[in-house]
Amino acid sequence: MIKEKLLEYYKSHYGEINGALIGFLSAVLMLIIGFFKVLFIAVFVVIGYYVGKNITSDKDYIKKLLDKILPPGKYR
Numbered sequence: 001m002i003k004e005k006l007l008e009y010y011k012s013h014y015g016e017i018n019g020a021l022i023g024f025l026s027a028v029l030m031l032i033i034g035f036f037k038v039l040f041i042a043v044f045v046v047i048g049y050y051v052g053k054n055i056t057s058d059k060d061y062i063k064k065l066l067d068k069i070l071p072p073g074k075y076r
Helices: 002-012 014-033 035-057 061-069
Strands: none
Touching (some): 035 061
């Protein structure tokens, strides 16, 4: 009974709950390891999310990205 109520509450307020948990986790990490280390981790998480999202939507994303970065034909 309580589990269903908690699940229903989470479904109706998932944005607020997830935001609070992310904020709490960020604050604890900043206190433990420092601001710039947390910022470094956050930047790479965002980059990883962006690349992963593009890979799932476009299978040739890595080839296109490497063509932009490296001279053509160097990685094949």
